[in-house]
Amino acid sequence: MSNDEAGQGPVALNFEPDLSTKQKKGAHKPIYAKVFTQKPVKTKTIKQIHLLVNPYAGKRKGKKIGEQVKSLLEQEGKTVNIHFSDYSGHLTEIAQGINASEEDIFAVVGGDGSLSEVITGRMNAQPDAGGLFALIPAGTGNSMANDLRLTSTEQAVHCIVHGARQSLDLAKVEMVNGLPGAENGQTVRYSHNLVTWGLGVDSTIKAEKMRWMGPIRYDVGILMAIMANNRRQATLTIDGTEMRGDYTLFLIQNSQTGGSMLPLAPGASLDDGLMDIGILKKMTRRDVLKAFGMLKNEGRHVFHPRVDYHKFRTLSIETPAPAAINVDGENIGSTPLNMEVLPGAVQICVPLSE
Numbered sequence: 001m002s003n004d005e006a007g008q009g010p011v012a013l014n015f016e017p018d019l020s021t022k023q024k025k026g027a028h029k030p031i032y033a034k035v036f037t038q039k040p041v042k043t044k045t046i047k048q049i050h051l052l053v054n055p056y057a058g059k060r061k062g063k064k065i066g067e068q069v070k071s072l073l074e075q076e077g078k079t080v081n082i083h084f085s086d087y088s089g090h091l092t093e094i095a096q097g098i099n100a101s102e103e104d105i106f107a108v109v110g111g112d113g114s115l116s117e118v119i120t121g122r123m124n125a126q127p128d129a130g131g132l133f134a135l136i137p138a139g140t141g142n143s144m145a146n147d148l149r150l151t152s153t154e155q156a157v158h159c160i161v162h163g164a165r166q167s168l169d170l171a172k173v174e175m176v177n178g179l180p181g182a183e184n185g186q187t188v189r190y191s192h193n194l195v196t197w198g199l200g201v202d203s204t205i206k207a208e209k210m211r212w213m214g215p216i217r218y219d220v221g222i223l224m225a226i227m228a229n230n231r232r233q234a235t236l237t238i239d240g241t242e243m244r245g246d247y248t249l250f251l252i253q254n255s256q257t258g259g260s261m262l263p264l265a266p267g268a269s270l271d272d273g274l275m276d277i278g279i280l281k282k283m284t285r286r287d288v289l290k291a292f293g294m295l296k297n298e299g300r301h302v303f304h305p306r307v308d309y310h311k312f313r314t315l316s317i318e319t320p321a322p323a324a325i326n327v328d329g330e331n332i333g334s335t336p337l338n339m340e341v342l343p344g345a346v347q348i349c350v351p352l353s354e
Contacts, residue, residue: 010241012308013267025294027303032266035147035256040164040350047103049073049160051082052091052118054110057138065138065153066109072157073107085114088330095121105132105349107160111139112193116328119170119346123190133168134160134349141329143257144193147270148350159351167271167344168192169254173325175333179205180322183334189327194258195339196326197317198232198249199225199280199288204259205324205331218260226288234335235318238277238310248288248306251278252315252339256299258329263299267309273343274311281306315339 017028051073053066063084070080081098085091095106095118106122108115115135122131136156137145150156170190177187196204199222207221235244251258253265253276268276280291283306295301302309317323317337325333 010238010310010312012310015266015302015309017303021298024297025290025300027294027300029298029300030266030302032256032299033269033272035270036166036350037269037272038167040166040353042352043160043163043165043349045103046078046105046161047101049078049080049105049107050095050098050100051080051107051109052094052114053082053084054091054108054114054138055084057110057114058140062109062138065136068153069107069109069136069157072154073160076157076161078161085117089117091117092121092124095119096125097121098125100131102129105134105160107134107136109136109138111137111141112143112328113330114139115144116189116192116330119192120188120190123170123345124188130344130346132165132347132349139329141258141260143259143261143329144255146257146261147255148348150351155351159349162352163349164352165347166350168346168348169271169273169275170342170345171195171252171254171275172340172342173327173333173337174339175325175337176322176335177333179324179331180334183322187333189332190342190345191254191327191339193253193255193328194264194326195252195328195337196250196258197234197252197323197335197337198247199230200249200251200259201324201326201331202228202230204326204329208331222292226285226292229285229288232323233320234323235316236279237314237316237318238312239314246282248280248283249278250317251280253277262295264295266299266302267311271344272311273341274313275315275339275341277310277312277315278302279308279310280304281308313341
């Protein structure tokens with residue numbers, strides 16, 4: 001019996017049901033946390049904008065969107081330096097090499113992975129300097145954009161010039177570089193969105209081979225992973241408390257949304273100094289299908305009896321053999337993994353509340 005199943009693990013967070021909602025899959029919708037716990041601060045005068053573009057984002061629409069953003073910002077009288085990436089990881093190299101002042105903004109055209117690369121580059125360059133970032137959604141997932149309530153290119157640009165800023169927690173993720181079988185030393189990534197282990201990574205690896213299907217590939221990938229029902233052993237340590245056993249999935253979140261707009265972490269806030277983890281214990285195929293159905297129905301999976309939900313500051317995952325890790329939508333690493341939450345490490349542009 002694993003430590004958590006023996007009752008020796010950390011105390012799980014209990015959600016309150018929203019009784020004004022209808023029951024679906026046997027549960028009400030949970031009451032969600034606020035995306036931000038602190039009040040926004042009006043954006044100060046911008047000195048310079050470094051616009052980093054993933055041209056391959058959004059079915060190769062990134063370049064066109066990036067050029068549109070540059071034009072819109074210049075119409076607002078802003079100085080814009082535009083950079084295009086050529087390969088995976090290139091945005092990290094570009095961001096790390098830019099000589100920037102505290103008044104500059106790093107604006108990213110792309111999805112969650114592109115923003116993660118740019119933040120990682122800046123944290124590598126100046127770990128204690130923080131920085132101000134903006135996101136122009138152009139990716140496949142756009143989970144962070146969903147939490148920030150960014151819906152269009154024009155709105156995102158207006159947000160940069162006339163919006164507000166909020167503190168954003170990051171997680172420093174130390175892991176093996178490369179997927180199992182292709183490991184290549186150690187790497188550090190600064191995550192703003194999510195870190196996933198288990199069935200979720202298996203499903204995204206399968207989904208990547210079906211990009212031609214569009215967003216539905218995530219659902220197909222998950223169903224394929226559920227049917228495989230692989231056994232996954234791990235030692236999970238949360239804030240110093242060790243738990244060992246067979247697990248289905250770890251959903252480690254800073255944002256509430258992940259995957260193809262799935263409400264993975266209803267209790268998450270982007271600036272509470274903590275990250276959230278949903279632990280799906282060992283399940284039968286039937287249980288996993290039910291939990292996934294509850295998840296898709298507005299985050300009701302948090303009420304599944306085989307799901308535990310925690311908040312943490314430090315976390316580690318160890319496995320008998322290297323297991324794949326997904327960071328901010330990218331399958332890039334393997335276990336063992338260590339995470340540390342960096343409260344309010346950077347700032348991000350958000351729309352002004354009406």
